[in-house]
Amino acid sequence: MIYRGFSFFMVLSFYSLSAQIIDKVEIKTILNANAGYRALEALNDSTVAFANSNGEVGEIALSGKTRYYKIDLPKDSSNHFRAIASTSNYLFALNIESPARLYKFDKQRYNQLGKVVFLDNNPKAFYDAMYFLDDKNGIAMGDPTDDCLTIITTIDGGTTWQKTDCKNLPKIEPGEAAFAASNTNIASSKKNIWIATGGLKSRVFHSANLGKTWNVCVTPFIQGKPTTGIYSMAFYNSKIGIICGGDYTDKSANLNNKAITNNGGKTWKIVANNVLPGYISCVQFVPNSNGKSLIAVGTEGIYLTRNGGNNWTEISTEGFYSIQIVNEHTAFLGGQGTIATLKF
């Protein structure tokens, strides 16, 4: 059943049978613009912050009401944002290419110019994701520029950032990097931080002490090509987690592209092998679902599981880059030229 109405948005609604649970799904576009929206950060039940491929940073409510933060965009960059994070009072956005600039915005003063709090001039700099564990501790990660992943951390709420020395990080494997698909290469629970990689190797890096020390574990995930690997990761708690991805250039390929852990990432088990979904750019847990319900999105559609990733149902064929689930029935979706809401 498809509804079309209102001048600026489309409502798509239908029913799907999933693991004997009937899900009503409604997708409503709340923003149309000529930009890519991969970096979304839920601020509360009704608002999501975004940073887009045109250098715009803002917030949008379920109603579509939008406000933009003030930013002075430098001319030496395309200002393509793919990473975003927030604390109670501040919002942070980080662009992908070199020079990489990490901006800090005051949420209460969106007319105040965003301040660059970290600059990386390394020509190889390519940051993929950013995350705040609490109001003080934050982390951003990027592709290797040396023989380790690029990791920067803050312990003062994002005022200052420090690059982690390669001697304190596991060595990167040849051809191992990360994908800036949806700002979800980093996940956290309590003092644990996990980082997912892809390319020639798909591994999961883990720190149990807020990023002070790291180890890395291998996964049975698809790997071996520049475009294969883990594109997104989510943890429900310090034990239950999921990694998803595949091959960006082969969207229907679904071999070894979804895996779960029940021991905090020590081991990973492939699930739903050789069945849909194929390529996934973002996966998130539904809150209060006991780690059983997840929604994954990719450019080919939206997928729901009610049993921890073992079986998935395609709930829409509309493609998106990223999802932020704000409660048991609502999510924001970011795509090419659009931000939408999902009711499920």
Added chain:
Amino acid sequence: MNLLKFSFILMALMLCAGCSNNGEIFKDYNCKTSAVQTKQIKDAYLKFSLEVPINWKTELYMDQSTSIFATADTTKQLSETFLIKTSLIPGLLRLNQATSDTIKSELTKNQWHINRIKKGLFKNAEALLITSQKQQSNIKIEGLHLYFSLENEHYFEIEIQCFGDKNSDERFCQAIKVINSLIINE
């Protein structure tokens, strides 16, 4: 004076010959691309380099013998971009009929349907250029595969994959510009 004039003409002719041989094999594409800011990136073994637009993502791989340089403009959607994979592989590659048949067979195995095979010059070396296409996950991919040998018993295998058919000629031209920037270190 005449000798000097002759030297100038000879030098100009040599330079022109060098220019045309640089990417002669691509002359059918008749490319005119706009200037973009680039950065020079060397492969993992420092055997070659390419000039890549500054906002492209590059991944370098190597094993004990082969060096692979993969680059793409990942700021764009898949249907608006392309991948370039440049591999420097040890071994002799004689561009004869048997080699051509082997390459065609390998490409066919990888689901490529071959459109055209052409011989020409690239970087003053005899080169083989194959154009192809395939369908993968409901998206058309156009391929361009270039092979040429070096004197030091290594050869290059360069592959451009162009996804979707929107502005594919323009995207191939951008990719060819990157490939033409190849500098091989002796």
